Amino acid sequence: MNRQLAIAxxxxxxxxxxxxxxxxxxxxxxxxxxxxLVCGGLGGAMEAACRGAHAxxxxxxxxxxGTRREDANRYVTYPIPTGLGHVRNILVVRSAQAVIAIGGxxxxxxxxxFAKIDGIPVIGLHTWxxxxxxxxxxxxxxxxxxxxxxxxxxxAARRRSGER
Amino acid sequence: MNRQLAIAxxxxxxxxxxxxxxxxxxxxxxxxxxxxLVCGGLGGAMEAACRGAHAxxxxxxxxxxGTRREDANRYVTYPIPTGLGHVRNILVVRSAQAVIAIGGxxxxxxxxxFAKIDGIPVIGLHTWxxxxxxxxxxxxxxxxxxxxxxxxxxxAARRRSGER
Amino acid sequence: MNRQLAIAxxxxxxxxxxxxxxxxxxxxxxxxxxxxLVCGGLGGAMEAACRGAHAxxxxxxxxxxGTRREDANRYVTYPIPTGLGHVRNILVVRSAQAVIAIGGxxxxxxxxxFAKIDGIPVIGLHTWxxxxxxxxxxxxxxxxxxxxxxxxxxxAARRRSGER
Amino acid sequence: MNRQLAIAxxxxxxxxxxxxxxxxxxxxxxxxxxxxLVCGGLGGAMEAACRGAHAxxxxxxxxxxGTRREDANRYVTYPIPTGLGHVRNILVVRSAQAVIAIGGxxxxxxxxxFAKIDGIPVIGLHTWxxxxxxxxxxxxxxxxxxxxxxxxxxxAARRRSGER
Numbered sequence: 001m002n003r004q005l006a007i008a009x010x011x012x013x014x015x016x017x018x019x020x021x022x023x024x025x026x027x028x029x030x031x032x033x034x035x036x037l038v039c040g041g042l043g044g045a046m047e048a049a050c051r052g053a054h055a056x057x058x059x060x061x062x063x064x065x066g067t068r069r070e071d072a073n074r075y076v077t078y079p080i081p082t083g084l085g086h087v088r089n090i091l092v093v094r095s096a097q098a099v100i101a102i103g104g105x106x107x108x109x110x111x112x113x114f115a116k117i118d119g120i121p122v123i124g125l126h127t128w129x130x131x132x133x134x135x136x137x138x139x140x141x142x143x144x145x146x147x148x149x150x151x152x153x154x155x156a157a158r159r160r161s162g163e164r
Numbered sequence: 165m166n167r168q169l170a171i172a173x174x175x176x177x178x179x180x181x182x183x184x185x186x187x188x189x190x191x192x193x194x195x196x197x198x199x200x201l202v203c204g205g206l207g208g209a210m211e212a213a214c215r216g217a218h219a220x221x222x223x224x225x226x227x228x229x230g231t232r233r234e235d236a237n238r239y240v241t242y243p244i245p246t247g248l249g250h251v252r253n254i255l256v257v258r259s260a261q262a263v264i265a266i267g268g269x270x271x272x273x274x275x276x277x278f279a280k281i282d283g284i285p286v287i288g289l290h291t292w293x294x295x296x297x298x299x300x301x302x303x304x305x306x307x308x309x310x311x312x313x314x315x316x317x318x319x320a321a322r323r324r325s326g327e328r
Numbered sequence: 329m330n331r332q333l334a335i336a337x338x339x340x341x342x343x344x345x346x347x348x349x350x351x352x353x354x355x356x357x358x359x360x361x362x363x364x365l366v367c368g369g370l371g372g373a374m375e376a377a378c379r380g381a382h383a384x385x386x387x388x389x390x391x392x393x394g395t396r397r398e399d400a401n402r403y404v405t406y407p408i409p410t411g412l413g414h415v416r417n418i419l420v421v422r423s424a425q426a427v428i429a430i431g432g433x434x435x436x437x438x439x440x441x442f443a444k445i446d447g448i449p450v451i452g453l454h455t456w457x458x459x460x461x462x463x464x465x466x467x468x469x470x471x472x473x474x475x476x477x478x479x480x481x482x483x484a485a486r487r488r489s490g491e492r
Numbered sequence: 493m494n495r496q497l498a499i500a501x502x503x504x505x506x507x508x509x510x511x512x513x514x515x516x517x518x519x520x521x522x523x524x525x526x527x528x529l530v531c532g533g534l535g536g537a538m539e540a541a542c543r544g545a546h547a548x549x550x551x552x553x554x555x556x557x558g559t560r561r562e563d564a565n566r567y568v569t570y571p572i573p574t575g576l577g578h579v580r581n582i583l584v585v586r587s588a589q590a591v592i593a594i595g596g597x598x599x600x601x602x603x604x605x606f607a608k609i610d611g612i613p614v615i616g617l618h619t620w621x622x623x624x625x626x627x628x629x630x631x632x633x634x635x636x637x638x639x640x641x642x643x644x645x646x647x648a649a650r651r652r653s654g655e656r
Contacts, residue, residue, distance in 0.1 A: 003242075069167075078242070080244070080255065080259050083415070087411070087582060090579060094231060095244050107605075109604075110606055113598050113604075114602055130620065130622065131620070131621045250442065271441075273437070273444070278438055295457045331570075411582070422573050446575075
């Protein structure tokens with residue numbers, strides 16, 4: 001089976017209008033490219049991204065912290081009620097071949113960290129910068145807009161699929 | 165969004181030809197009914213069920229114990245590499261509104277137990293019988309063939325959706 | 329380091345007085361034998377077992393479903409707030425070299441299933457009996473009282489330690 | 493029961509000799525203060541910290557990624573074989589009332605993120621610095637040596653216990 005690429009979108013629960021618009025544009029670009037959108041299934045940047053994908057006829061998978069399917073936002077095609085709380089963050093990134101981080105707080109940081117542990121590429125839009133004593137920068141590839149972020153994510157996802 | 169029902173199929177990694185044929189027929193019935201099939205994503209009864217669903221144009225979600233998408237059987241539409249080992253069993257049942265158990269060993273038993281903890285209905289085909297001192301029987305509804313098992317699962321899933 | 333043996337006690341949240349007394353006696357025997365008692369950290373059979381161990385100067389580890397240490401019963405020496413809900417059941421059994429099941433419902437059944445998946449011996453006191461079509465009985469060794477259950481668990485734990 | 497405070501030590505699997513010495517000194521200080529040391533149970537900074545605690549008669553709890561108790565370093569009093577891979581990082585921080593991060597890579601970053609999600613204080617020794625666009629610094633309290641790090645961790649842990 002020739003599977004679709006899967007791209008995760010992570011970020012703020014409570015985004016500014018600018019970040020929400022960015023998330024919606026990212027979702028639309030993912031769907032337009034024929035990829036599946038994976039996310040945390042709730043509101044904020046997650047819902048905006050799903051809405052963008054849904055408007056373009058895309059498919060979305062939402063990993064929920066609780067055990068109720070009904071908690072998914074209305075644009076989630078396949079809700080996954082994990083009952084694992086924040087641990088579901090790890091499932092979001094592992095289900096994707098590349099991750100786009102939009103803004104975000106410590107939940108997003110945990111997702112970035114787990115993506116890096118597993119070698120999954122992370123593209124950033126106005127998100128965390130990471131530094132460690134005695135290490136060079138460059139941990140997260142920063143994009144400047146939705147179109148570029150999705151193009152970078154798809155290229156990284158294809159490269160990663162090809163390698164394996 | 166009017167979502168599809170989701171039915172989990174659990175069972176043997178290494179089924180007899182009879183149980184594998186049963187799993188394939190169950191998968192085909194689930195797809196024919198327009199529901200999504202959820203499973204553990206690997207071989208045996210899981211692969212047979214996915215093959216049956218795929219042949220009828222159905223969608224399948226496979227929760228993998230490891231972190232490699234490539235481990236999914238070829239009939240899995242959406243692989244979910246969890247990296248959680250047997251703990252992924254819990255995600256299989258939580259993602260569904262009813263569970264069909266076909267044969268199975270202790271992995272299947274753990275899935276039955278977690279389904280019962282969360283109140284998700286379980287339909288059995290040649291699977292575990294459970295008894296506890298001083299309690300009445302009837303923990304698992306037993307079906308006699310694939311068609312009946314899927315009909316019972318869909319009815320239980322609809323009742324459960326309606327209740328919530 | 330010559331480590332203490334670790335024995336898990338699993339069972340009812342809401343036991344009859346007879347089962348609670350049994351759990352307390354099991355806890356006392358575990359402590360008297362110099363082993364560590366592992367459990368789910370809350371009330372019912374878990375608390376009774378911890379109280380028994382504590383009265384004999386034993387050490388107890390309690391894996392909590394939530395993220396609050398304060399939820400542990402007062403006889404837990406080391407609370408482990410997992411935030412994993414019922415998934416913490418798996419940690420209880422994996423932390424032990426043998427498991428004693430006292431009564432119990434589906435949570436206990438999930439723990440028995442996970443113990444069997446991992447090859448950890450299970451001793452039963454008035455708990456589940458398991459059967460599968462076409463398989464012989466004998467899945468759980470049944471004990472008749474607390475002293476015998478702990479003796480059987482310690483022997484199984486020592487055999488298992490020795491094997492590895 | 494008046495429980496001991498629990499302090500987590502997280503950091504490099506493969507530390508420089510300087511960081512290993514620092515971890516050992518941190519472990520010794522934790523034990524000297526009568527607190528329990530919690531860690532990931534394997535080698536590197538984890539083993540150095542446990543060795544330091546053990547030399548001072550302290551107790552250590554090690555959350556292992558695999559399912560084999562034998563994988564714990566020899567200074568772990570209570571091994572917890574989780575079988576959850578890197579997800580066990582989350583259990584390490586949740587089991588503690590304060591966290592000391594020594595050097596570290598993405599595993600350590602995931603632990604810092606999960607500590608912050610749960611509001612558990614983090615003290616840093618030559619570890620990550622975190623920045624986000626438009627946010628002030630100060631996410632991790634940096635200490636300059638082992639004694640100061642443990643003093644800061646104990647004070648934060650006591651404050652946190654008192655608050656709840």
